[in-house]
């Protein structure tokens with residue numbers, strides 16, 4: 314049957330998303346979704362958009378949404394590009410800014426979609442090893458090259474990159490694009506958006522999926538110099554002119570306008586993260602300091618896979634990778650206080666069984 318596939322398709326090793334369970338109910342701490350519902354303003358806006366106008370295509374430029382995002386970020390609408398989730402925005406950025414003859418640099422432990430995009434588009438890359446504490450070594454990113462992709466905070470470690478280091482990387486690469494993936498920036502890290510007007514080679518990519526509780530709506534965006542935004546539009550319009558549907562544009566508008574709800578829910582998650590970190594450390598886990606809505610944890614006596622399976626049996630899903638350096642780690646989404654209590658109780662049971 315594979316003879317019917319293109320050669321390119323046969324060679325693909327696709328990204329594997331976290332499980333979305335069907336049937337059984339789990340405490341779902343495996344895909345970094347927000348445990349709180351979207352703002353009531355989102356639901357109101359989507360209901361208002363549900364009607365006769367759905368027969369019409371949506372605004373291909375997401376004008377009103379870009380204006381609202383620009384207002385929220387103290388940027389200009391011309392500096393914003395909106396896409397179907399930040400995965401799509403990242404994918405367009407890989408096509409718009411990188412060439413096969415100059416390797417892109419990203420960390421060896423980072424969002425596992427980056428090498429998938431690079432392979433898909435026939436690009437080359439260097440995976441720069443993080444140090445033993447999962448910190449980013451600066452030097453390899455200061456050499457000029459074919460572009461840089463950084464997740465900040467990084468995933469799956471949750472570590473925030475020092476702001477001065479980030480700026481140094483952008484300054485050291487004036488002839489190539491530095492993409493900063495801020496999917497998790499809403500949970501306390503400092504954003505690079507403030508640098509966009511100064512550095513024409515900086516593209517910041519963000520999402521409504523995490524901090525705004527809208528993973529199901531698929532809205533992401535980029536903030537960058539107008540020239541970079543023009544390149545993204547050029548690639549987008551060669552692929553799909555209408556990636557963000559009417560309901561998604563309306564819902565995202567509702568979310569970006571409800572700042573109070575956003576602050577209240579992200580603050581709750583930050584507080585829950587602090588408590589859960591404390592509890593897990595008391596149970597004997599090593600927990601990386603996290604600036605994201607997840608924790609990266611390991612236990613010196615119990616393999617990560619044993620913890621993963623033990624939690625699943627107890628109705629809790631977390632994320633684990635069978636990869637060198639991190640196969641003993643779990644990435645655990647910060648849920649509600651109750652979710653994290655259930656998680657700690659389940660982990661204690663597993664520890665009592667194993668030790």
Ligand SMILES: Cc1ncc(COP(=O)(O)O)c(C=O)c1O
Nearest residue numbers: 398399400424468496520522533
């Ligand atoms: C680091 C990172 N970037 C981007 C994304 C994509 O988010 P979305 O496509 O939902 O905006 C994720 C999703 O989990 C992520 O972990």
